[in-house]
Amino acid sequence: MRNVLVYIEPHPIRNYYEEFYDVGLLLCQAMLQLDQSAGYNFRYLSNDAIVDRIITEAPSLSYLSLRFTSQENQLLENFYGQWNLKTIHEWLSLVKGEGPLCDFYVSVLERVHKEYPFDAVLLWSDNGAVRKFCLDNDIAILHAEYGPTRAPFHQTIYLDPDGTNGAAAVLKAPLPELTPEITVPRETWVTRHGKDWNDEKKVGLIDVATTSNNNSMSRSSDSRPYLFIPLQLEDDLNTQLYSQFKTPEAFLRHVIPQALDIGLDVVVKGHPAAVGRTFNLIAQTKALNYARTLGERVTVMPHTATAFESINILAQAAAVATINSSVGFEALLLGKVTFLYGEAAFDVGGKLNFSERSLSIKNISSPNHEHLDSLTSFLCCHYLHPLESVTKGNALATVLDYIFETKNSRTDTLSFWKGWIERINYGYQWLAEKKIANQHLLGRNTGKLAGNRYIFEGGARTMSVSNDNIHISATNSGERIFATAKNSVNSFFGYLESLTSATEKDITYLQIAGWAVDRAGARPPIQILFCHHDDVISLHRTLTIRRDVAETLSQKIAPRCGFTFHVDKKYSQDAKNCRLIFISSTNEAHIMPLSEGCVHFETAVNTVKTAERLE
Incomplete structure (x- = not known):
């Protein structure tokens, strides 16, 4: 039995002690359904505000909590301050594993480890203190983050041993040498799923560009091609750590002139969360004010535009330019060309990064479809796990098992990622027909069907077919598991x-x-x-x-x-x-x-x- 510590970020961020409450609860609930049955015990650590809220709203988690001591809480209170450049810099230093904040949280982890000797830490996003402690004590670490697909796209989570965003291990994967279980045109991943809020009677994502009547904005010329630019939050780790552009205005000043020079109009969309965050609202307002000075060829979308209306504008764009927003990946799934100006966890191979390159019509008219199809199939099938497979299924247990098995392996090797592909493929649910495939894939993946004694010695066996694979599911020692074989008509x-x-x-x-x-x-x-x-x-x-x-x-x-x-x-x-x-x-x-x-x-x-x- 292995012990896991769920580290729910206790540091006060954006004038708030509970910034990580929702994602912390998600990780705890995912671990709760794995607790003991999948070979894992867990406890969770956070500040009093988050722990009190969790035990109030989720009583089943009350006995699993770990808290800061009275003395530690006094120091923690001193870290609270107005969210500004100073406190943001302190936060970034903590994420990078530098400074007194890092030293403090390392000391907390040292104390907790004596009380609860954990073998691994599961956390949301990145934290340098956690990374430093785990490295110094030979403890496994697993980072979680929402995938670059948000509703009404598939909601996903990715789990990575090295970090999130630009620090993710997946960026080291030798993609040209890997063969995903299935490689399909990238639009395929949103064709079956993706009705408006999953209502089968409504228009699907893949059809939005040609069927949606969008009156949320007007442009001076609907005939000219345009570049779509979604803004990001200035204080986001993606912006501050993984891009040369530290403000949304600096990014617009770099990209918009290039787009206009090659004959593209520009449509800019503000980040919806900026409205409720003063620091980000000020930064975004400066950026949008700059965009409005550039004439009729630059359009700013209203902040009241819905997600579906935004997707309509995205789907009709000639291309998308973003620092490293998830919108860039969603654009790929809609068949668009994406230009990145920072590091993103979905840019395996770095071919989307244009930080050192200039925009050109050739880049837009002649995309590398083979690379983009391989990239999206690898990520969607093996790296971006459907939300329910993590919260209610065994995706988390499967990844944890693999992290322990490969604890001493380098994450930049071909063998590491070949093993990952063989064991972890929960993304098949994106393409699965109706609910039958979910019933099989929500079990623990035991790999190949050939020679799989767990399946053949199990009971209550069922089968399903999705795409080019046959899935056999069984119950073994009280656990639902599945294995996969390639469905080949002429084999x-x-x-x-x-x-x-x-x-x-x-x-x-x-x-x-x-x-x-x-x-x-x-x-x-x-x-x-x-x-x-x-x-x-x-x-x-x-x-x-x-x-x-x-x-x-x-x-x-x-x-x-x-x-x-x-x-x-x-x-x-x-x-x-x-x-x-x-x-x-x-x-x-x-x-x-x-x-x-x-x-x-x-x-x-x-x-x-x-x-x-x-x-």
């Missing part, structure tokens, strides 16, 4: 020779017989699954010697490539809803209906005819 050849009645000890069965070998090496399947609807009824092996097959094919193949097994006679009455799944040693799978004929040949006609004959 096997063979013949289902007979479906007959057989009697054994006065019980009549449906006997299924045939043979099969994989195309890659003429090897028999390692397992055959008999399924009815989405339930895996039974597992079978190839035990029948079929020398005739080898002689006919003139190939040297394993003699035991035949199968003969019995299932309940009742399934003959519903053969059209029965299937066989052949699993290869290379983790490829093929599904065929319960119909006499070639293993690789599927037709509804054969299925129906067989069903009629059996009935």
Whole structure:
């Protein structure tokens, strides 16, 4: 059993002790449903304001709290001050692991570790004191942050061992050498999901640009292409630590003239949260006032524009320019070109960064689609976890397990990220059909199906198909788990020779017989699954010697490539809803209906005819 400390940022930020309450509660609730059952205990540490609120609103978390001592609280109160350049600088120093604030929080962690010897720290965003303490004491660390997709896009969370934003380990991933489980055109990730607030009767995200009647703003010329610029908060870590532009005005002064020079109009959108934060409101007002002085080719969107209206403007833009806002990634999913002027966790490979380059029409008209599709597929499938897979599923446990297994590994190696891809792929839920895939993917991912004893020794097995994969889910030791194999129509050849009645000890069965070998090496399947609807009824092996097959094919193949097994006679009455799944040693799978004929040949006609004959 491993002990995890959930570190909910206690430092007063933006004139507020409870800035991290919501995300801290989210992490605690995610850990609570993993507590003990997934091999983890946890406690959480924060200031009194956050702890008091948590135990009031979530009683089940009350006994897990850790607090500051009286003396520590006195020092903590001294850190409270008006949110200005001075206090922001102190906060940035803490994030970077420098100065007296860092030393204080390290001393708190040293004291807490003596009382509760934790093996890992889970925290939201970055904190230099936590990073320093963990590094000095050989303790694992895992950073959490909302992914660069916000409602009405898929809501996601990413979990990273090195940090968030520009400090994330994912930026070291050798993307050209990695092969995501699935690579699809980037717009695919918002095609199925993304109705207006998930109402299936309304317009989807992918259709917004052509179907939404947007009257939230007027432009002098609707015919000219435009650059869309979403502003960011001046005090945001993304702006201050991972960009050369420390104010939104400085960013606009750099980008807008370039856009105008190459013939683009400009549409600027303020950050919605700036309105409620005085420091940021002042900075944003200066930036927007500058934009308004540049003439009719620069439009400032009203702050009352809704998220859906903003997406409509985004979807019709020629390109998007941002320091490192999540809007840049959302633009990619809508098929847009994105120019970044800072480091972002979604810019693996750094090809989106234009800090040292100038805008040009060529950059807009000739994007690298291959890179963008690979980038978004890697992130959406393996790195950006659907919110529910973290809060209610086992994405967090799977990532924690992997972090412990690779604790002494470097995060910039190919082996680290190959292992990550193999183990962590909760993003399939983005593309999953209806709710059935969620039921499978919300379990703990145990990797490949081939050779997976946890699945084959488990009970209550079910199956689902999404995209190019087959998922088999099972219950093992009280835990719901799943494993995946590649769904390949031509991975096997063979013949289902007979479906007959057989009697054994006065019980009549449906006997299924045939043979099969994989195309890659003429090897028999390692397992055959008999399924009815989405339930895996039974597992079978190839035990029948079929020398005739080898002689006919003139190939040297394993003699035991035949199968003969019995299932309940009742399934003959519903053969059209029965299937066989052949699993290869290379983790490829093929599904065929319960119909006499070639293993690789599927037709509804054969299925129906067989069903009629059996009935």
